[in-house]
Amino acid sequence: MNVAEVLQQVESLEPGMQKAYLDSIRSTISAATLAEVERLLSQNDEDGLVALLSLGAMALLAELVRSAYIGGARFEFAAIFIPAADRPIVGRKEFDVALQPAANWIQQQTQSLRSTASAEVREAIRAVMGSRRVIVGAKEIVRTDRQAALDLVGRVSSQTGQRVGGVVGLPGNMAQYVVNARSQLLSGDPVLLKQYLGRSKRDRRYDKIVQRAIDAAKPVAQADVEKIAGRYSERLLKYHAEVIAQTNAHESFSAGRERAWEQLVEQGIDRNRVEKEWRTRRDEKVRKSHAELNGQRVILGQAFSGGGALLKFPGDMSLGAGYDMTANCRCICIYQLKR
Structure with a gap:
C-alpha cells in the first residue's frame, strides 16, 4: 500500500459528496418561497430565516460519510497481515461497525456536519441582512427586502429554471465576499471597481463590463451587477462544495483506517x-x-x-x-x- 493507492480510494468518494451537498442546497432553496424570505427580512427575523433556509438533515451526505468511514476500515483490514502467532488473538479479521466507538464516531461526525451547516447558513443570512444599507466609498447603497431575498436564495436561471447565485450554502466569509463584490460593482468608484477585478474566483468573461465602468467612473448597470455577483457566488459555492467533499472524504476514510487498528487492539494486539x-x-x-x-x-x-x-x-x-x-x-x- 502506498500514498497514491489510498488517495485514489479517497478521491473516488469526493464527487458523490460534492453532489450531495449541492443537492441539499437546491432542495432547501426550492422549498422556500421568495415572498416568505422577503417577509422575514422585513421583520428582521434572523431565527425565522435560519429555520426556513436550514440545510436540514443532509441525509445523503451523512450516509456517504458513514460509507466512507466503513470503506476505509475495510480497505485497511484487507491490507493488514496478521502474523501466525497473533492469529489466535485476533480471531476473525473483520471490521465491526456496530461496536460503540465506530457508532459514536459516525454519530458525532453527522452532528458536526449539521451544526456547521446551520452556523454557516446563519452567517450568510447575517451578511445579507447587513448589506441592505451600507456606505461604500462616498456612496450609500440601499438594497430592498426583495433584492436582499434574491441575494439570499438566488435568481431564477432562464436556462435551467432553478435559482442560482444566492449565498445560502456558503460560509459566512464567502457570503461576505459576494456582498462586498456587489457593493464594489455598484459603487462607481474606480478604486473599488478595480478591487473587484482582483477577486480570484470572479468570472473573467465579465471583466470588460467592469473595465468600462472604471473608465467612465460609473456604477455597473444593475442587471449586470446581479449577473456578475451571481456568477461569482456560484463559483465560490462550487469551490466550497469541493472543499467540503474532499475534507469529509479524507477524514472519514482515514478515520475508518485508524479505527480498524483500534479494533485489533481491542481484540488483544x-x-x-x-x-x-x-x-x-x-x-x-x-x-x-x-x-x-x-x-x-x-x-x-x-x-x-x-x-x-x-x-x-x-x-x-x-x-x-x-x-x-x-x-x-x-x-x-x-x-x-x-x-
Missing part, C-alpha cells in the same frame, strides 16, 4: 506494536507544515504534531486542527504491526 507514519506526496504542492510532518512516526492512539496542531491522522479535525491543516490534504498514514 499490543498497542505499542502498532506504529503509524505520516507520508506526503513529496511534491511541490505539499504545504510546509505537512512537509515537516513527513516521516514522523508515533504509536497508535498518539497524535502527530506539526504546524501548531495535533492530528491523529491526515485530515483529522477531532483534536482541533483547522482547515489550514486539513483542507485539500493529500497525506496519509502508513500503519505497521511490529513483530
Whole structure:
C-alpha cells in the first residue's frame, strides 16, 4: 500500500459528496418561497430565516460519510497481515461497525456536519441582512427586502429554471465576499471597481463590463451587477462544495483506517506494536507544515504534531486542527504491526 493507492480510494468518494451537498442546497432553496424570505427580512427575523433556509438533515451526505468511514476500515483490514502467532488473538479479521466507538464516531461526525451547516447558513443570512444599507466609498447603497431575498436564495436561471447565485450554502466569509463584490460593482468608484477585478474566483468573461465602468467612473448597470455577483457566488459555492467533499472524504476514510487498528487492539494486539507514519506526496504542492510532518512516526492512539496542531491522522479535525491543516490534504498514514 502506498500514498497514491489510498488517495485514489479517497478521491473516488469526493464527487458523490460534492453532489450531495449541492443537492441539499437546491432542495432547501426550492422549498422556500421568495415572498416568505422577503417577509422575514422585513421583520428582521434572523431565527425565522435560519429555520426556513436550514440545510436540514443532509441525509445523503451523512450516509456517504458513514460509507466512507466503513470503506476505509475495510480497505485497511484487507491490507493488514496478521502474523501466525497473533492469529489466535485476533480471531476473525473483520471490521465491526456496530461496536460503540465506530457508532459514536459516525454519530458525532453527522452532528458536526449539521451544526456547521446551520452556523454557516446563519452567517450568510447575517451578511445579507447587513448589506441592505451600507456606505461604500462616498456612496450609500440601499438594497430592498426583495433584492436582499434574491441575494439570499438566488435568481431564477432562464436556462435551467432553478435559482442560482444566492449565498445560502456558503460560509459566512464567502457570503461576505459576494456582498462586498456587489457593493464594489455598484459603487462607481474606480478604486473599488478595480478591487473587484482582483477577486480570484470572479468570472473573467465579465471583466470588460467592469473595465468600462472604471473608465467612465460609473456604477455597473444593475442587471449586470446581479449577473456578475451571481456568477461569482456560484463559483465560490462550487469551490466550497469541493472543499467540503474532499475534507469529509479524507477524514472519514482515514478515520475508518485508524479505527480498524483500534479494533485489533481491542481484540488483544499490543498497542505499542502498532506504529503509524505520516507520508506526503513529496511534491511541490505539499504545504510546509505537512512537509515537516513527513516521516514522523508515533504509536497508535498518539497524535502527530506539526504546524501548531495535533492530528491523529491526515485530515483529522477531532483534536482541533483547522482547515489550514486539513483542507485539500493529500497525506496519509502508513500503519505497521511490529513483530
